[in-house]
Amino acid sequence: MILNEEQAMLRETVAQFFAEKAPISQLRSLAGGSNQQGYDPQLWSEMVELGLPGITVPEVHDGLEFGWMGLGAIAQEAGRCLVASPLLSSVVLAQNLLLNCGSDEQIAAYLPSLISGEATATVALEEGRFFSADAIATSEASGALKGHKTRVLDVGQCSHIFCVAERASGDRGVAMFAPSAEGVAIGSRRTMDLHSAGSIQLDGVSTADVVWLAGDDVEGGIQRTIDQSTIVLAAEMMGSAREVLERTVAYLSEREQFDVKLGTFQALQHRCAHMYCELELAESAVSAALTGLDNDAPNVSVLASSAKALANDCFTLISSEAVQLHGGMGVTEEMDIGLFLKRSRVCNQLLGSSSYHRDRYARLNGF
Amino acid sequence: MSQPESHPLSKDALAEFRADIASWLEANCPLSQRQPIVREEQIWGGRRRVFPSQDAQQWFEACRDRGFTAPEWPVEYGGAGLNAEQAKVLKQEMSRLGCRPPLYCQGLWMLGPALLVYGNEAQKREHLTAICRGELRWAQGYSEPSAGSDLANLKTKAEDCGDHFLVNGTKIWTTKADEADWIFCLVRTSDVTPKQAGISFLLIDMATEGVSTSPIPLISGESEFCQTFFDNVKVPKANLVGELNGGWAVAKELLKHERKMMSAFEGMLEKPVMELLELADYAVGSDAQGQLNDAELRSDMTRHLMRETALGQLGERIYWQGKAQQADPRLPLLMKYLGTSEAQAKDELVLRALGDEGLSMEDPNVSAGLRKMVKQWAFNKSLTIAGGTSEVQLNIIAKRALGMPSGESKS
Numbered sequence: 001m002i003l004n005e006e007q008a009m010l011r012e013t014v015a016q017f018f019a020e021k022a023p024i025s026q027l028r029s030l031a032g033g034s035n036q037q038g039y040d041p042q043l044w045s046e047m048v049e050l051g052l053p054g055i056t057v058p059e060v061h062d063g064l065e066f067g068w069m070g071l072g073a074i075a076q077e078a079g080r081c082l083v084a085s086p087l088l089s090s091v092v093l094a095q096n097l098l099l100n101c102g103s104d105e106q107i108a109a110y111l112p113s114l115i116s117g118e119a120t121a122t123v124a125l126e127e128g129r130f131f132s133a134d135a136i137a138t139s140e141a142s143g144a145l146k147g148h149k150t151r152v153l154d155v156g157q158c159s160h161i162f163c164v165a166e167r168a169s170g171d172r173g174v175a176m177f178a179p180s181a182e183g184v185a186i187g188s189r190r191t192m193d194l195h196s197a198g199s200i201q202l203d204g205v206s207t208a209d210v211v212w213l214a215g216d217d218v219e220g221g222i223q224r225t226i227d228q229s230t231i232v233l234a235a236e237m238m239g240s241a242r243e244v245l246e247r248t249v250a251y252l253s254e255r256e257q258f259d260v261k262l263g264t265f266q267a268l269q270h271r272c273a274h275m276y277c278e279l280e281l282a283e284s285a286v287s288a289a290l291t292g293l294d295n296d297a298p299n300v301s302v303l304a305s306s307a308k309a310l311a312n313d314c315f316t317l318i319s320s321e322a323v324q325l326h327g328g329m330g331v332t333e334e335m336d337i338g339l340f341l342k343r344s345r346v347c348n349q350l351l352g353s354s355s356y357h358r359d360r361y362a363r364l365n366g367f
Numbered sequence: 368m369s370q371p372e373s374h375p376l377s378k379d380a381l382a383e384f385r386a387d388i389a390s391w392l393e394a395n396c397p398l399s400q401r402q403p404i405v406r407e408e409q410i411w412g413g414r415r416r417v418f419p420s421q422d423a424q425q426w427f428e429a430c431r432d433r434g435f436t437a438p439e440w441p442v443e444y445g446g447a448g449l450n451a452e453q454a455k456v457l458k459q460e461m462s463r464l465g466c467r468p469p470l471y472c473q474g475l476w477m478l479g480p481a482l483l484v485y486g487n488e489a490q491k492r493e494h495l496t497a498i499c500r501g502e503l504r505w506a507q508g509y510s511e512p513s514a515g516s517d518l519a520n521l522k523t524k525a526e527d528c529g530d531h532f533l534v535n536g537t538k539i540w541t542t543k544a545d546e547a548d549w550i551f552c553l554v555r556t557s558d559v560t561p562k563q564a565g566i567s568f569l570l571i572d573m574a575t576e577g578v579s580t581s582p583i584p585l586i587s588g589e590s591e592f593c594q595t596f597f598d599n600v601k602v603p604k605a606n607l608v609g610e611l612n613g614g615w616a617v618a619k620e621l622l623k624h625e626r627k628m629m630s631a632f633e634g635m636l637e638k639p640v641m642e643l644l645e646l647a648d649y650a651v652g653s654d655a656q657g658q659l660n661d662a663e664l665r666s667d668m669t670r671h672l673m674r675e676t677a678l679g680q681l682g683e684r685i686y687w688q689g690k691a692q693q694a695d696p697r698l699p700l701l702m703k704y705l706g707t708s709e710a711q712a713k714d715e716l717v718l719r720a721l722g723d724e725g726l727s728m729e730d731p732n733v734s735a736g737l738r739k740m741v742k743q744w745a746f747n748k749s750l751t752i753a754g755g756t757s758e759v760q761l762n763i764i765a766k767r768a769l770g771m772p773s774g775e776s777k778s
Binding site: 001002249252253260261263264265266269270272273274276277280281282283284285287288306309310355358359361362363365366367 | 657658659665666668669672673674676680681684687688704705758760761764769770771772
């Protein structure tokens with residue numbers, strides 16, 4: 001549950017890199033421009049140079065095999081700066097879906113270009129108003145794919161789409177196609193946190209134009225990918241929550257009213273101390289889940305649901321309190337605090353809300 | 368804690384030690400003493416100690432004679448002189464076999480560790496030995512009616528009378544003082560400011576003339592705590608621990624151990640008759656899919672189970688950090704606040720689930736086990752008060768973990 005020396009060094013490097021190259025002001029200027037880009041391709045190519053796409057990829061596939069604790073640490077640092085990048089969409093979701101569901105030949109054919117940054121991919125999984133891993137309506141019928149996908153991360157900038165859909169056989173499958181394929185209509189959307197989560201309308205995409213991932217256990221692979229991505233997203237959220245709590249404590253320790261620092265008031269100290277307790281509690285669940293991935297723990301799904309539900313609740317609490325404790329400044333666009341608030345609410349919906357994960361945890365535990 | 372110089376044992380030596388311990392436990396721990404312990408059968412020691420059974424006495428005496436009531440204390444004071452590694456092996460082997468703790472005692476958990484640091488040789492020989500042999504039962508005399516969270520405000524006075532102190536005043540929340548033989552007390556020996564600088568640490572034999580106790584009935588219907596009165600009590604000077612007016616340092620050492628004990632309190636309590644899930648299923652039932660019929664209870668219970676698990680994971684994190692010499696000193700500060708709050712959250716779920724059966728602590732139509740859970744709900748309200756209130760814990764966390772600025776309060 002702690003980082004080894006290599007992982008700790010990488011974390012430091014990445015933290016410094018994000019602080020220099022991807023401060024929140026970068027995110028704002030990207031969103032302020034006229035283009036529809038969800039992330040800065042230049043920033044991404046520098047992240048690729050750091051080797052980030054290969055962090056958890058096994059050495060046999062030319063990855064760094066640094067482990068999930070290592071990737072979790074990087075996600076946390078990205079969370080501190082609210083970095084917009086294809087780390088979650090391409091590296092975590094798409095690459096792992098390929099690794100978990102693809103045949104050896106498919107992995108050999110598509111993974112290298114993702115690791116080298118030549119290609120980026122995203123996963124079209126979620127449908128409807130809320131995330132539900134089991135309610136996938138997109139399906140293959142008479143040689144054509146039909147359906148509607150929502151919250152597809154970075155869909156406007158990817159070169160490959162991995163789409164979870166029901167196959168004609170009734171089994172679930174993963175179809176890979178290009179965004180330019182006939183019958184695919186992309187709807188880009190910048191969410192309020194200035195990240196990108198669009199939609200895909202599949203209007204009879206010919207299955208002749210898609211590649212179905214052909215590994216041994218596609219269904220198990222989908223589940224596993226969702227768990228892995230949920231845990232890494234939770235780690236990213238913990239980084240954001242930690243950052244915004246630190247900013248709040250620092251603000252209260254500087255701002256004076258009634259001739260004293262606001263931070264001397266016990267009412268405010270107790271709220272901050274409580275938030276810190278919640279932060280470390282959730283962080284522990286996330287650490288345990290990352291460790292579970294590294295150890296191939298049999299209860300990874302339970303660990304993932306626990307981690308995401310606790311991360312959701314914790315980041316929601318801390319970001320709301322941060323706005324309140326910053327007073328009037330907290331609701332201004334000028335301060336970054338509002339971005340943390342918005343990011344928390346977007347993350348809550350991605351890959352499952354707290355109610356979704358509590359229900360799942362209960363089902364997995366038989367009650 | 369002053370300990371014999373410990374040399375890390377070789378793998379082989381440790382394995383040999385483990386095998387030795389395992390066979391000793393097998394030979395000495397009666398099967399009846401490998402059952403989960405219930406509160407009534409805990410051995411607290413003392414002049415008036417009684418054993419619930421011959422097996423219990425045999426197990427206690429075997430441990431006492433081998434120093435296993437205080438495994439890490441030096442042999443000359445009645446301990447077993449084990450180093451941390453060996454003590455861990457003993458603990459692991461005992462827990463593997465389900466052996467009951469041989470002795471429960473505030474002297475063991477709190478006074479002893481402080482005496483090892485601050486006691487003089489005579490005090491260590493007299494008191495540590497009596498503690499690990501279970502001969503004397505100790506109570507703690509810290510809080511007073513006017514000194515709760517503001518402990519330094521204590522007023523119980525010890526007047527210097529040449530060869531002895533004359534003690535007058537009262538102590539409150541003295542756990543089981545009516546069954547204790549001795550009490551360790553913080554007393555005022557000077558009126559200087561700050562108030563902390565006028566406090567001394569005294570050991571008082573409760574059989575001395577002028578000491579009396581009176582139990583305090585609690586909302587759980589029990590009376591774990593007493594008020595203890597001191598009326599012109601003569602205490603020999605030899606019973607002063609540490610420097611005169613230096614009691615605050617001893618108290619702080621001891622409080623560390625109390626907070627540790629309070630965070631571990633849940634583990635010491637006997638296992639409930641039913642686990643939470645089983646209880647909820649018994650009380651509200653489940654549908655054909657096995658889901659509890661009360662959706663909100665199901666959701667709130669899940670939230671609790673996740674948090675309880677995360678608390679264990681926080682403990683693991685602290686452990687692994689320590690092992691890797693990367694300890695984050697802020698994390699242990701959170702355990703008492705989080706642990707006691709979550710224990711209460713669980714009790715509330717129990718009470719909610721029980722419905723009608725949770726409305727009385729005495730209803731003879733309700734099973735004794737369930738009534739006990741209701742009593743525990745009430746008793747556990749003290750968890751967030753005793754051993755430093757949650758509010759005091761949050762003060763400490765704000766200051767020491769978050770470095771928030773100090774205000775006017777002198778606490």
